Each structure stands twice: as C-alpha cells, then as structure tokens.
Amino acid sequence: MEKRIYIIGAGFAGQTIADDIKRKKIFGKVNAFIDDSKDLIGTKIDGIPVLGPIAGVTSILNNSDLDEAIIAIPSAPTERIREIYETLTKNGFSHIKILPGISQVINGTAHLVQTREIDPLDVLGRTPIAISLKESLNYLRGKRVLITGAGGSIGSELSRQLLSGGAERLYLFGHGENSICQIYRELRLLQSEGVGEKATIVPIIGDMRCREYTDYIIKQTKCNVIFHCAAYKHVPMMEENQVSAIENNVYGTKNLLDAAIKHKVERFVLISTDKAVSPVSIYGVSKMLCEKLVLDAAKKTDGQSFMFVRFGNVLGSRGSLLPLFQNQIKTGGPVTITDKKMVRYFMTIPEACSLVLQTGGVGENGKSYLLDMGDPVKIIDLAEQIIRFSGLEPYKDIDVKIVGARKGERLVEPLWLKEENPVPTKYKKILELNNIEYDSDYLEKLLEEMKPICFYTPDREADFRNKEKLINILCENCKSLKDFYREIKNDNQKRTDLL
Template sequence: MLQKSESNLYIIGAGFAGQMIAQDISRKKVFGKVAAFLDDDKSLVGTEIEGVPVLGPIASVAPVIKCGPLDEAIIAIPSAPPEKIKEIYENLMRGGFARIRILPSVSQIVEGKAHLVQTRDIDPLDILGRTPIIIPLHESLKYLRGKRVMITGAGGSIGSELARQLLSGGAERLYLFGHGENSIVNIYRELIVLQNEGVGEKATVVPIIGDMKDREYVRYIVERTRVDVIFHCAAYKHVPMMEENPVAVIENNVFGTKNLLDASVESGVSKFVLISTDKAVGPVSVYGVSKMLSEKLVLRSAKKARDGQSFMFVRFGNVLGSRGSILPLFQSQIKAGGPVTVTDPEMERFFMTIPEACSLVLEAGGVGMNGKSYLLDMGEPIKILDMAEQIIKFSGHEPGKDIEIKIIGAREGERNHEPLWLDEENPQKTEWEKILILRNIEMDEGALEKLLSELEPICFFREGMREKFRNRDELIRILRAAFKTLDEFYEQTKDKAQSRSISSSGDGEKITL
C-alpha cells in the first residue's frame, strides 16, 4: 500500500466527471496523487483546478510524459465515442503508463456522478463499440422506485450489469437470483462495495440461490419475496455446447421460463421482462428454439395477465464481452500466443456493449406494454474477422505476423448471418431511441401445449415413460417436426465434414446434431 501511494495519476478529461474522480482520489489518499489533468479544451489548458494543472492537447502531451513504473492514467470522458477513446489509448500507450483505466459511460448516465470505484482497466470493448446513446436512467428508472425487483441469472454478464444500474433505481429490495453460488456472491459483494462508496441508493440487496427448473421452489420464492418486477436473464446460452446437451437447454430455458411465468401470473408480479436473442429468429439451433419458445410463453402469459400486470420480451443481438461471446475467447487465444480462431471469413454479428443493452432493457421495461415485443436497434453488423484483427492490434500485435488467424469452419448450430427479426414481425420505431416494436407472431395455444406435453417427459422423469427420459434423439425429432427452419438446417448440415453423427438410443439410426 505504501508503494501504491507513490503513484502519479493522470486524469484524461478535466470536465465534471474527471473533477469528481480527482476529488475522490484526494479524499481517500490511498491511491496516489493526481499529477495533472489532460484535456483538449483550449480554455482549460494552462489553468489549474483545485491546484492540479491542466495540460494539453492530449495527443501532444500524453506520449511525452515521463512516467514512473507505477504511474496510471484514468480516462474520464464518458461521452467520448470509441474512435476518440482509441486515439487517446494509443497516445497513452506511447507514454508508457503502467496502467490505463477508464470510467465507463454508464456511470455518468445513471446518476450524474462519477466514483473511482466505477473505473476499470480499459479493454477492446471501449474501442470496438459504437457511440452509446445517452439515456437518463435516473429518470427512466422511476418506475422501480420503492419496488421489489428480481434479476434471474444475476451473476451473468447481462444480469450483473442490470444489477449495477438498478442500484440507482430507488428499488426497495434487489433480489439476485441464480444457480451458481460463486457468480451470485461476486455480484453481491460488488454491489455492497459500490453502495459503501456512495454509488446508487441504499436498496437492500438479497442474494438467492436456486434453480428455476424447480417449479415449486420458483413458486415459493416469487410468492415469498412479493416481488413486483422481474428481469429474466437466466438461460443456458453457449450454442455449440447446447447442441451437445439439447435436453438440458430445453429443460432450463423453456420449462424454467414457464415456471417463472406461471408463478408471476399467480403472484401478481406487475412487470415481467424476458431477455431474448436474435438466435430465436428462424432458429437453427436447439438454443435458438428454446429462446423462441420462451418468447411465445411470454406472449401466452400476457393473455392471462390481470389488471396492472405486464409481460413482455426485449430481443437483441450479441453483446460485447458477455460470457460465451467471442471477445473473452479471442483475448485468451492472444494471451496464449495464438492462433485466433474465426469460424468463417464472412461470418458477421450485430454487437452492442453490455451497459448500453442493459440501459435500453431497463428503459423498455418502464415504457413497455403488456403483450408487446420489443427489439433493440443494433446498428450495422460487424464481421468477426475484422473484430479479430482489431483485438489483436489492441493487444499490441500485428495480425498474421505476430498472431495467426485461423479459419476453422462453422460449428453446429451456427450460421454466418443472424437476422434480428422475421419479415412478418415488421419492426417499427417507437418514440424511444433505439427501441423498436415488433408485430407479435403468436403460437397456436393448442400446438404450444401439445409441444410442451411432448417435451416434458423427456426433460423430467415420469412413471411409465422411462424410455423418453433424457432421450435426446426423441427431443430432436420433436423439434424438427415442429419447426421447419431447424429441420432444414439439420438436413443441410448433416453431410458437412465438421458435423458429428450421434447414435440413436433406439434402432441405431444416425441423426446429425
């Protein structure tokens, strides 16, 4: 700690956020001293703010600072676009800083305050994402004031970021529901630290360990907590792994969601928001089917809703940096010296940063209506190959020279282009920026019930139906019969070299998964 206190800290950005960070550092007196602000504003350069000099412009000053071995830079310009952050980062790298941190944009958006505890090490997300829209969350979260809010999958990437932002919503209680104790305890401890540092309001944070596949337990928890609002993020979501475990994904994602919806209708939950995905559009994987069925279940529950209840889903594409996304994979491959693996040169995806996606989900939860389907505007798709090259460069290497990029072919359940909507859904703009509304495509009630009844004995043991329990081949047969896109996909891929044939437990017939 003594050695740490000798650090010189340079704050990039002498505006409101930068000044708040400087005050935080000065007050704590354990993180080093603020040596200078760096800024491009000509009216500030050459002045002092509370005794700290303002130097600039950034591009001229940052590369020539004589950094010590412990000196750090903190980028505190929440409104800066990725292109500007990239330029600043490159100049700071030339300056030889031991560590470069950044204040994410959401910390300014949420409550108009910035705290040192909210800074983190800069990573590729900050230079790859688009410029986030400014959402005054402190205003848009008013619908949660005094409410009891539950996040399922609270330890995951989306769930944990929702929890961070919800600290400023004025909720009475924040329930963190999840199956994995480590991930839940991590976000619980982080929220307590944030609260102790003055971030957000003093909501009571309650961790809950449980399994949403357990129908009676879910009913008990929803009733016992008297929860008002549920953000349902929990899901198995690794596409290739779920192709290997198709029964598990249907059991968890479909029946777990059904359990939660049934309990919510019964207990009078006022708002239920399902986090959905582009994989649910014309699904070609078991995971995609599971999310598509979850959407249909939400629309069905909306018809059962009582006065004052709203059930809706919000669909979006990939989020940068989430668990299961390519970013952590690429970073680990680069750390190991490569190669970085890309499935196909033409593969592309829609991307959004986790904070922006969560801000929009929270806003949609406030303005959304019962039985409506919403879609986040994801902008233009990005080629995975281009992203791989940018991340390699961010890491200080040259693609193809220092780190090899290897094309390995698409895996089971993947396609080169992921649509965000079906033509029939006809997305339309709303009065809220980046939130679109879709025309509902509901599933016939009888067909949905029949499908669930066929899938249930495969996922849950039933006396007299032992031969069906965990029978993955029977599950795939049922899904292929129910959904044309999945059936066509399996037919198209069954002869591909990278596809694997799994022996049926029945008559020895082969089926491509």
C-alpha cells in the same frame, strides 16, 4: 515510490475522482489533469495543475512503470476514447483505466470505484447512445425487482444499473453461488462508495426448473418486476446437452411465468436473442419457445405487463467472441474464426441493459420489442482489431485461422422474421415487432409431449433424457431446425460416401 496519477479530463467526473483519490490517500497522488480546454490549460483545480492539450503534453511527461492514466470523460464518443488510448500507449503509459460512459456517470455522479482497466470494448465499435437512467427507471422507484441469472453478463450489468433506479429491494436470483456471490459483493461495495441509491440487496440461490421452489420464491419476495435473464446459452455446449437446454430454458421460463401470473407480478421482461429467429440450434429453439410462452402468458394476465426484448450479440459477455479472442491472443494464437464472410450484430453490455431497462418501463403487455443493433460487423475485422488493441500485428505476431462452422452456427444471424416487420417506437433504438404467436392449446400440448423427456415420469422411463426423441419433436415443430439438421445429415452422408 508513490504512484503518480494523470487524470484525462478536468471536468466534473475527473474532479470527483481526484477528490476520491485525495481522500483515500492509498492509491497514489494525482500529478495533473490533462485536458483540451483552452480555458483550463495552465490553471490549477484544488492545487492540481491542468496540462494540455492531450495529444501534445503526454509525450513530455516523464512517466514510469508506476504511473497511471485515468480517462475520465464519460461523454466522449468511442472514436475519441480510441484516439486518447493510442496517444497514451504511444507515449509509454502501460497502466490505463477508464471511467465507463454509463448513464449514472452522465447523470452527474462519478466514483473511483467505478473505474476499471481499459479493454477493447472501450475503443471498438460505435458510440453507445446515452440514456438517462434516473429518468427511465422512475417506474421502479420503491419497487421490488428480481433479476434471474443475476450473476451472468447481462444480469449483473442490469443489477449495477438498477442501483440508480430507487428500487426498494434488488433480488439477485441464480443457481451459481460463485457468480451470485461476486455480483452481490460488488453491488455492496458500490453502495458503500456512494454509487446509486439505497436498496436492500438480497442474494437468492435456486433453480427455476423446480416449479414449487420458483412459486415459493415469487410469493415470498412479493416482487413487482422480473427481468428474466437466466438461460443456458452456449450454442455448441447446448448442442451436446439438448435435453438440458429445453429443461432449463423452456420449463424454467414456464415456471417463472406461471408464478408471476399467480402472484400478480406487475411487469415481466424476458431477455431474448437473435438465435430465436428461424432457429437452427436447440438453444435457438428453446429461446423461440420462451418468446411464445411470454406472448401466451400475456393473454392470461390481469392488469400486468409481460413482454420480451430481443437483441443480437453483446460484446464482452461470458463465452462470447471477445474473451475467447483475448484468451487465444494470450496463449500466442491463432485467433480462430468460422468464416471470412461471417458477420454479427454487436452492442455493448451497458447499452443493451440500459435499453432493456427503458423498454421494461415503456413496453406494453403482450408486445415484442427488438433493439436496433446498427450495422453488422465482420468477425474477421473484429479479430484483427482486438489483436491490434493488444499491441500486436495480425498475421505477423498472431495468426487468424479459419476453422469452419460449429454445429448450430450460421454465417448471418437475422434479427427478425419478415412477418415481424419491426417498426420504430418513439424511443431511440427500440423497435416494436409484429407478434407471431402459437395457439395456447398447441403450446401446452408441445410442452406436455416433451415433459417426460426432461423430467422423470413413472411408466415413461424410456423417454427420460431421450435426446433423439426430443430432437424429432422439435424438428416436427420447427421447420428451420428440421431443414438445418437434414442439411447436416446430408453433408455427413456425402463425407461417408467419399471415404
């Protein structure tokens, strides 16, 4: 039996997807468009009837398990997508896909290959702002762009959006061959289906911790722009592997910056995090030091632009709350959260990446930028919403359990220090921070002090991988970390005394 497809939205995006399906013939047959436009309802587009309105007509469709709905309204706000999704599920549609509201689609291109299964990201949170990528990426036209950590959540989405930038080459740099292979294949598939512009895509497997190799890669690729996304970033995991966090994040960034300065890379954009603000984890300290390294490197450039962009949590990144909650729901729960009072700032990955790409073009050398994350979201509310999205009832079908803070976690993650005083730029959702820099000699001395711990040094064998010494050094150079570790130590002592 042939699958019947109903396309929600009879506009340009829906029509081009219908053309794609008709041309390929293997995905089923478009049975109808469903739309709210009174001018279109009752007409036919290329022989396909337009039914509507959406809220009324879906209940009379005789759909089967084979039937599929594709929501093709890329400009629709999140609230409208949520309404359509609830209408479809209430009326028996179990196979629902969506054409994401990314800038490439808003700019007028739409392809079946861009559709995917709908997920909580599409119906939760606020409506992302629309940015014209083709306009904001003009600075990359004809350039060679290197993305570190290209197989990660942020790096891979940057790579997808960069297909519309007109870059001559995209270098996908990472040390995980599986993730780099996956995004490389995906980008090639998107190109073969007509998404984006022509660009040579080059996968590069390597490790930034090797200074000589990093220098070699930047020299050989002759890249003009670097988006530095690569980092070890799972807080509890890095609290168990403190030396690796500093080795990879700090020294890897230093190697990349030195090579970028030496080989005249035009633009360097570091992706930073709210956990770098008054850090209470080794990961947070590592990212704070990366920010300082970028600001220090900016003073040594010659006509280049080095900057960082900081933002909070992104919904859906690997290891983040969303996939964790979804996995817990699949296994019957409970969904675990730290505290009822815990809040986080959230933004979707595509929106964050669009803003990062825009900042990379308009940002100035030695400047610090912060993405406007909107209002904070209570984690317990997010957990309950995701349970309901899964068709279940919180506390009835799936329990929500409070488990307490893990090491390196806090109830609220500030996005900036008071002294940084973020101010709006003329670009929506992009704020500029006052720089808080480290003296170059101080920064160099700190890195020299930690180096024998992270890298084997003859006559310093006792220091190699000595995490206690590393923590002491970091605590002496970061008051917030020192205070946090002291608090943990006191709590542990209190528990011991009670026993």
